[in-house]
Amino acid sequence: MATLTLAIDCGGIGIKGSVLDPLGQMTAEQVRVRTPYPLPPDRFIGILAGLADRLPAADRVTVGMPGMIRHGRVVSTPHYVTKRGPHTKVDPLLVTAWRNFDAQAAVAERMGLPAIVLNDAEVAGAGAVTGFGFEVVMTLGTGLGNAIFDDGQLLPHLEVSRAPVRRGRIYDTYIGDAARKRLGAVAWSKRVRDVLIGLRPMFEWDRLYLGGGNGVKVAQKDLLAVGGQILVVPNATGIVGGVKAWDLQVGQLREPMSASGRPNVPPASEPPAPRKRAPRKTAARRTTSP
Numbered sequence: 001m002a003t004l005t006l007a008i009d010c011g012g013i014g015i016k017g018s019v020l021d022p023l024g025q026m027t028a029e030q031v032r033v034r035t036p037y038p039l040p041p042d043r044f045i046g047i048l049a050g051l052a053d054r055l056p057a058a059d060r061v062t063v064g065m066p067g068m069i070r071h072g073r074v075v076s077t078p079h080y081v082t083k084r085g086p087h088t089k090v091d092p093l094l095v096t097a098w099r100n101f102d103a104q105a106a107v108a109e110r111m112g113l114p115a116i117v118l119n120d121a122e123v124a125g126a127g128a129v130t131g132f133g134f135e136v137v138m139t140l141g142t143g144l145g146n147a148i149f150d151d152g153q154l155l156p157h158l159e160v161s162r163a164p165v166r167r168g169r170i171y172d173t174y175i176g177d178a179a180r181k182r183l184g185a186v187a188w189s190k191r192v193r194d195v196l197i198g199l200r201p202m203f204e205w206d207r208l209y210l211g212g213g214n215g216v217k218v219a220q221k222d223l224l225a226v227g228g229q230i231l232v233v234p235n236a237t238g239i240v241g242g243v244k245a246w247d248l249q250v251g252q253l254r255e256p257m258s259a260s261g262r263p264n265v266p267p268a269s270e271p272p273a274p275r276k277r278a279p280r281k282t283a284a285r286r287t288t289s290p
Contacts, residue, residue: 006058007242012079012142062242064123072104121145127241139212143172193222
């Protein structure tokens with residue numbers, strides 16, 4: 001029987017999901033809710049469960065959410081710690097509540113299904129990359145998301161969005177959706193162009209995938225000015241990558257555990273016997289007759 005995946009893409013403005021077949025095709029119409037604020041972890045998990053109740057039954061769950069996620073735990077999340085939504089005042093109590101929150105375990109327990117929780121750009125990247133070469137994914141939406149793949153292997157997450165870019169501003173606000181609305185389409189697209197030109201020497205990507213809701217809004221002439229191979233992918237990859245995201249876990253797992261709870265690693269072989277050195281040959285001294 002085919003494995004069905006419930007894929008949920010969590011953003012700063014909206015949270016959407018669908019159920020996918022093994023090929024990543026949606027088997028049900030996508031459902032979406034507006035991201036509510038304030039959003040403590042328990043409310044967040046409840047929203048995900050509510051989405052699942054509106055969709056057909058699935059066998060496993062993939063969740064992509066903004067922020068730095070390590071082994072399913074939240075190191076930091078930029079939007080969900082605010083009082084009224086992206087770029088509003090941060091609530092210290094929410095920062096504490098989200099810090100080190102095991103989102104993956106909470107989703108699995110609430111839904112009773114195997115679950116993985118990754119950064120949202122990593123899930124989108126799983127649905128976009130070819131698996132060959134050094135591939136970088138950047139998603140343009142409420143802020144900036146990113147993921148890095150080397151020959152299909154998901155590399156440790158770098159939260160580029162939180163890095164300062166100019167006059168104390170970070171990439172999240174410098175090229176995020178609020179900046180696009182304030183600057184206008186043309187000026188914002190040029191700003192994205194300049195950012196990509198600046199980041200290219202840092203990554204030296206073989207391919208750059210530009211996704212998210214605003215990825216398609218960058219002018220083609222600005223992408224050509226960046227140079228290199230850049231592919232614009234639809235925002236739907238944040239959902240359809242939910243199937244391929246399970247393949248990424250192979251590269252992230254620690255040593256597999258046996259039934260006894262010990263690392264399932266092969267026994268060490270006996271070291272080879274030391275090689276005996278042949279006696280060193282010495283050249284015969286030349287003698288001269290008296």
